[in-house]
Amino acid sequence: MSDFDSPWKEALDAYFEPFMAFFHPEAHREIDWAHGYEMLDKELRQVAREAELGRRVVDKLVSVRRLNGQEEWVLIHVEVQSQEEAEFARRMYVYNYRLFDRYNRMVASLAILGDERAAWRPDRFGYSLWGCSVGFQFAAVKLLDYGADVAALEANRNPFAVMVLAHLKTQETGHDEEARRAWKVRLVKGLYERGLDAKDVRRLFRLIDWMMDLPKPLEGLFLQEILDFEKESQMPYITGAEQIFREAGLEEGLQKGRQEGRQEGRQEGLYEGLLEGIELRLKLRFGAEGLALLPEIRAIADLNLLRTVRNTIETATTPEELRRVWA
Numbered sequence: 001m002s003d004f005d006s007p008w009k010e011a012l013d014a015y016f017e018p019f020m021a022f023f024h025p026e027a028h029r030e031i032d033w034a035h036g037y038e039m040l041d042k043e044l045r046q047v048a049r050e051a052e053l054g055r056r057v058v059d060k061l062v063s064v065r066r067l068n069g070q071e072e073w074v075l076i077h078v079e080v081q082s083q084e085e086a087e088f089a090r091r092m093y094v095y096n097y098r099l100f101d102r103y104n105r106m107v108a109s110l111a112i113l114g115d116e117r118a119a120w121r122p123d124r125f126g127y128s129l130w131g132c133s134v135g136f137q138f139a140a141v142k143l144l145d146y147g148a149d150v151a152a153l154e155a156n157r158n159p160f161a162v163m164v165l166a167h168l169k170t171q172e173t174g175h176d177e178e179a180r181r182a183w184k185v186r187l188v189k190g191l192y193e194r195g196l197d198a199k200d201v202r203r204l205f206r207l208i209d210w211m212m213d214l215p216k217p218l219e220g221l222f223l224q225e226i227l228d229f230e231k232e233s234q235m236p237y238i239t240g241a242e243q244i245f246r247e248a249g250l251e252e253g254l255q256k257g258r259q260e261g262r263q264e265g266r267q268e269g270l271y272e273g274l275l276e277g278i279e280l281r282l283k284l285r286f287g288a289e290g291l292a293l294l295p296e297i298r299a300i301a302d303l304n305l306l307r308t309v310r311n312t313i314e315t316a317t318t319p320e321e322l323r324r325v326w327a
Contacts, residue, residue, distance in 0.1 A: 004114060004167060006311055007207040008058050012076060013039070014203060015159045016062060022160040023141050024110060035065040047098045075099065075109045084117060089125040093136040109138035116171055118144055143167055157194050159204055162187065166208045181218045184208060185225050192233065210311055216303050274306045281313040289319045300326055
């Protein structure tokens with residue numbers, strides 16, 4: 001099952017200014033980006049707990065300074081669930097008024113709707129009773145609307161053009177793994193052609209790889225095609241695809257796969273490389289408690305599930321929360 005939430009969360013953390021430029025250019029023009037911005041994760045978690053709205057992985061609250069010197073808060077809610085939710089607009093309203101009530105701050109709410117239902121476009125909540133009316137309207141963006149112009153997304157250097165295209169093509173190829181592999185190759189090759197620096201190429205590669213999961217044989221073909229592309233293109237700012245795969249915990253698997261020259265060796269190597277990456281991340285994030293999970297993790301034979309475990313370590317708050325991924 002593809003993971004949409006985690007890549008979007010990391011992309012928001014890394015590219016908040018490009019996010020606003022892509023999805024809300026009017027607001028972007030009014031923000032003093034030279035002043036910087038502040039992620040208010042603690043404040044949002046507190047309000048979410050009080051409102052008992054459940055765990056919202058991709059909610060972000062950000063403090064920015066407008067060009068007129070006034071400080072504002074921006075609530076970003078990326079909605080990627082697959083089923084229509086009647087209570088979605090109410091939740092947006094509850095977040096907004098609770099933030100205003102607790103911190104006495106005006107809050108601009110923005111929803112990114114990543115579902116596959118073109119007709120579902122919530123952007124307001126309200127009710128009336130005996131002459132009393134309450135109304136709340138929020139900005140909402142539908143990712144499906146961008147799918148009509150793939151060429152424009154591929155030509156756009158904004159990192160969120162890549163994220164939107166990866167999101168849409170992951171949904172579109174849900175039942176066609178070969179088509180997903182082809183799109184994944186096309187998107188990664190496109191990173192080099194956008195004129196991005198090496199750091200952004202590596203980060204966006206990892207986010208694409210995270211979102212566009214593939215079965216073992218096709219993943220091996222994808223990795224090898226990217227390696228061949230780098231060699232043929234002689235990219236001057238990336239020393240080889242190994243540098244990207246090392247950050248994703250896959251380099252040892254690629255090395256072993258090439259040495260043995262057969263798919264079985266490549267998959268075995270990928271498996272060992274993933275385990276090493278998982279062990280290091282567990283140690284850094286949870287210490288001894290995290291390492292105690294290794295016997296269970298080593299019993300997992302599914303490569304894609306191991307990759308999900310590896311990626312979830314960064315967002316899990318406790319070892320037990322991580323354990324739910326496979327338990």
